[in-house]
Amino acid sequence: MARPEVNRFGEMEVFVRVVELGGFSQAARAAHLTPSAVSKLIARLESRLGARLLNRSTRQLKLTAEGCVFYERATRLLADLEDAERTAGLGEQAVGRVRVNTSASYFNHILAPVLPEFLARHAGVTVDFMQTDTVVDLVTDRTDVAIRAGPLKSSSLLARKLGQTPLMIVAAPSYLERYGEPRAIEDLEAHNRLGFGYTRSVEGWLLHDGVKTVNIPVTGRVQVSDGEGMRHLCLAGVGIARLAAFTVRKDIAAGRLVALLDHLDPGQEEEFHAVYIGQGGPVPSRVRALLDFLAERARVN
Numbered sequence: 001m002a003r004p005e006v007n008r009f010g011e012m013e014v015f016v017r018v019v020e021l022g023g024f025s026q027a028a029r030a031a032h033l034t035p036s037a038v039s040k041l042i043a044r045l046e047s048r049l050g051a052r053l054l055n056r057s058t059r060q061l062k063l064t065a066e067g068c069v070f071y072e073r074a075t076r077l078l079a080d081l082e083d084a085e086r087t088a089g090l091g092e093q094a095v096g097r098v099r100v101n102t103s104a105s106y107f108n109h110i111l112a113p114v115l116p117e118f119l120a121r122h123a124g125v126t127v128d129f130m131q132t133d134t135v136v137d138l139v140t141d142r143t144d145v146a147i148r149a150g151p152l153k154s155s156s157l158l159a160r161k162l163g164q165t166p167l168m169i170v171a172a173p174s175y176l177e178r179y180g181e182p183r184a185i186e187d188l189e190a191h192n193r194l195g196f197g198y199t200r201s202v203e204g205w206l207l208h209d210g211v212k213t214v215n216i217p218v219t220g221r222v223q224v225s226d227g228e229g230m231r232h233l234c235l236a237g238v239g240i241a242r243l244a245a246f247t248v249r250k251d252i253a254a255g256r257l258v259a260l261l262d263h264l265d266p267g268q269e270e271e272f273h274a275v276y277i278g279q280g281g282p283v284p285s286r287v288r289a290l291l292d293f294l295a296e297r298a299r300v301n
Contacts, residue, residue: 009081011045012074014038015053019071020142023061072139076277079284094289095124101138102147104131104228105247106272106300111147114297122289133226134198138277144287145276145294149244150202152271158278160291163299164269166245169205170257174237182240182260185209188216192239194230197223205242208266244270246300272300 017027018038028035046053053067063071082096102111107129119125130136130143138146138157152159171181182188185207193205195218204215220239224230227243234241235256251257274294276287283291 009078011041012078014041015045016071016074016078018042018054018061019063019067068139072277075139075142080282082284093124094122094285096284096286097126097128098144098286098290099128099130099142100145100147100290101130101132101136101141101143103133103149104226105133105231105244106147106149107131108228109247110298110300111294114293117297118290118293121293122286125286125289127290131226133196138275144284145274145290147272147294148275149270149272152273152275157275159273159275160295162272162274162294163301164271165300166265166267166269167242168245168248168252168265169240169242169260170234170248170252171240171260172235172237172257173255175234175239176258178237181258185214185216185261185264188240191220192222193218193220194233194239194241195220195223196227196230197225202268206266206268207261207264209264213266244300 014027014031014033017030018024021027021030024035024038024042027033028038031038033041042054049066049070051066051070052064053070055062055064115127119127130141133149135148136143136146138144147162179191180187182191193216202215204217206213206215208214222233222238224233227247230241231243231247231251233239234243235251240260248257248259252259274291276283276291
């Protein structure tokens with residue numbers, strides 16, 4: 001008897017729906033199948049691959065390590081297939097939706113001003129933006145591109161560098177009128193140093209005392225989860241902050257903020273990258289169009 005032909009893309013699509021919708025019943029409704037048919041399909045897939053992809057319980061499904069790898073590759077293959085079908089009659093024209101994770105600072109100061117140009121160039125592309133300073137998992141969050149600040153950790157992700165920016169210590173004139181201006185490292189002990197409420201690649205402020213670089217801990221009364229929120233607190237006179245230069249240059253020029261302790265600056269700069277999943281095949285044209293645009297028109301300095 002001839003072996004029945006396997007619809008591998010069909011299996012991948014159902015598997016991805018099970019993972020993203022959180023269960024067999026939900027995936028069955030989305031795929032117009034019965035829950036038992038979905039369960040059997042996943043069992044056949046696991047049997048063919050020789051690996052368990054999902055750990056099942058009465059309350060939830062959880063990906064195994066093998067399942068995580070298969071899910072990542074399956075989502076990229078399905079995206080490539082969708083992209084190929086959409087562009088078959090359109091040449092290299094970019095079409096489809098791109099999900100982007102970025103900080104509010106990068107979005108407000110760099111990306112938003114040039115976004116109309118991107119949308120005019122690529123009328124077939126729709127962009128969804130999620131704003132957070134914390135690092136997200138591109139696979140779990142179904143994110144195509146993430147804008148990340150700081151040094152890149154070793155991973156399977158690919159990256160396009162978007163430049164680098166100095167870090168500046170700043171405060172509002174109203175704050176300085178109340179508490180005075182710090183002129184030396186030891187003066188900072190008397191000031192409210194605003195900090196971030198999440199782990200960063202370098203904790204504290206690096207300053208050069210004339211002999212060596214020292215790390216000043218951030219021990220202020222307020223912590224915040226994103227750079228743009230910290231900028232607004234600084235503008236309101238809540239405390240002193242250390243922020244990316246591209247976010248505060250206009251405020252300094254307008255007199256809304258004052259740059260502090262420039263003579264102690266060790267020259268530290270923060271790199272920015274656009275990271276994306278690109279292993280195992282070509283990058284979809286919709287994603288490639290955005291990456292090219294970011295490298296051309298949305299660089300930091």
